[in-house]
Amino acid sequence: MKPPKSLVRRTGWPTSTSRPVVTPLQPSVVYASPDPDALDTQYEDGSGYTYAREGHPNAEVLAAKIDMLEGATGGNITGSGMSAIGAVFLGVLKAGDHVLGADQLYGRSLRLMTQDLPKLGIETSLADPTDAAAIAAAIRPNTKMILVEVVSNPTIRVADMDGIAALAKDRGILLAVDNTFTTPRSYRPFDHGADIVIHSVTKLLSGHSDATLGYVAARDPALRTAINDANVTWGLTPSPFDCWLAERGLHSFDLRFDRAQQNATALADALVEMPGVARVIYPTRRDHPDHNRAMGLLDGQGGHMLSFELTGGRAAANALTRAAPDIAFAPTLGDIGTTLSHPASSSHRGLTPEGRAALGISEGFFRVSVGVEDIDMLVSELDHAICQAQNAS
Numbered sequence: 277m278k279p280p281k282s283l284v285r286r287t288g289w290p291t292s293t294s295r296p297v298v299t300p301l302q303p304s305v306v307y308a309s310p311d312p313d314a315l316d317t318q319y320e321d322g323s324g325y326t327y328a329r330e331g332h333p334n335a336e337v338l339a340a341k342i343d344m345l346e347g348a349t350g351g352n353i354t355g356s357g358m359s360a361i362g363a364v365f366l367g368v369l370k371a372g373d374h375v376l377g378a379d380q381l382y383g384r385s386l387r388l389m390t391q392d393l394p395k396l397g398i399e400t401s402l403a404d405p406t407d408a409a410a411i412a413a414a415i416r417p418n419t420k421m422i423l424v425e426v427v428s429n430p431t432i433r434v435a436d437m438d439g440i441a442a443l444a445k446d447r448g449i450l451l452a453v454d455n456t457f458t459t460p461r462s463y464r465p466f467d468h469g470a471d472i473v474i475h476s477v478t479k480l481l482s483g484h485s486d487a488t489l490g491y492v493a494a495r496d497p498a499l500r501t502a503i504n505d506a507n508v509t510w511g512l513t514p515s516p517f518d519c520w521l522a523e524r525g526l527h528s529f530d531l532r533f534d535r536a537q538q539n540a541t542a543l544a545d546a547l548v549e550m551p552g553v554a555r556v557i558y559p560t561r562r563d564h565p566d567h568n569r570a571m572g573l574l575d576g577q578g579g580h581m582l583s584f585e586l587t588g589g590r591a592a593a594n595a596l597t598r599a600a601p602d603i604a605f606a607p608t609l610g611d612i613g614t615t616l617s618h619p620a621s622s623s624h625r626g627l628t629p630e631g632r633a634a635l636g637i638s639e640g641f642f643r644v645s646v647g648v649e650d651i652d653m654l655v656s657e658l659d660h661a662i663c664q665a666q667n668a669s
């Protein structure tokens with residue numbers, strides 16, 4: 277037989293009585309159906325994949341796993357944490373609605389609230405989530421949704437979730453919770469009255485800073501459909517490879533969480549003792565302003581995030597990051613390794629110094645996402661860097 281000139285044939289997959297133990301990566305954008313009747317049926321009952329933006333196996337496998345962690349059904353994977361929030365807003369809100377946000381949301385979420393939603397005719401305002409009375413006072417007749425993060429970035433304050441959930445229920449307002457910082461190991465929003473749960477899967481769930489993804493789930497099936505439609509229509513959907521990587525990361529999520537939390541607890545206690553450290557903010561420490569709430573709401577799980585304040589201003593801050601080159605100075609969190617962020621030069625650079633001061637964010641303020649390193653090494657690296665910082669200021 278003559279060899280074919282071209283190898284473009286839609287060949288089958290070898291059959292095997294055994295199956296792979298690793299989730300296969302399925303990059304196919306399109307799926308071929310047997311005939312138009314079968315395609316009709318697929319569209320009617322969702323019995324098969326058609327086009328990757330509408331859904332693909334790697335997203336479905338990942339969503340099902342995060343659903344298990346959150347006690348959710350029918351969660352959706354999106355291309356980033358921001359697109360998960362975008363899918364919620366685009367799917368659920370319309371012009372004339374009002375969204376009430378916590379005043380210390382993730383930087384881009386704040387921007388979405390203050391600059392982008394108003395362009396779509398959606399009203400927004402912000403209030404202090406540690407005080408349910410402040411949230412109550414900010415509710416308007418057209419308030420459709422409240423968006424909060426359980427633990428605030430970067431000041432690590434704990435929101436009055438029970439108070440806010442009771443209020444939302446009483447007033448018939450949807451409660452959307454961005455659970456990225458807390459993760460389902462510290463807090464499961466659906467167990468506490470949330471209607472919508474959002475994650476940046478990019479962070480601790482995936483855990484290796486190699487995939488940018490989001491997750492969103494809703495309690496009400498109609499909301500779920502609306503959010504899924506927004507995800508697919510606005511093209512916020514994820515790549516199979518990112519989903520595949522994230523699923524691999526997710527397998528070790530609980531182990532990484534435990535170790536990172538253990539390290540964060542120890543690091544917080546060590547930092548308090550270091551000269552040049554003015555304060556340390558970690559939810560389960562007795563000196564935390566929301567200590568009692570953290571012990572109850574988070575079940576004593578302080579998590580992997582802490583912040584601390586260095587004396588000596590910007591000069592000390594510069595010296596600290598330079599003296600700890602093995603701790604990435606990078607504006608992310610949830611990585612397997614410890615990362616440091618400096619809000620005054622990154623997430624909060626847009627605020628005036630007075631605005632930052634009102635939040636307690638000085639030039640010496642650092643947020644630490646604690647990783648799973650050898651804790652003795654981590655403490656001695658930071659101790660060394662903080663000494664250098666003191667000499668520099």
Ligand SMILES: *Cc1c(COP(=O)(O)O)cnc(C)c1O
Nearest residue numbers: 356357358382454456476478489
């Ligand atoms: C990082 C983050 C986001 C945005 O997620 P991306 O995956 O970067 O788009 C949203 N909320 C919180 C709390 C985050 O930390």
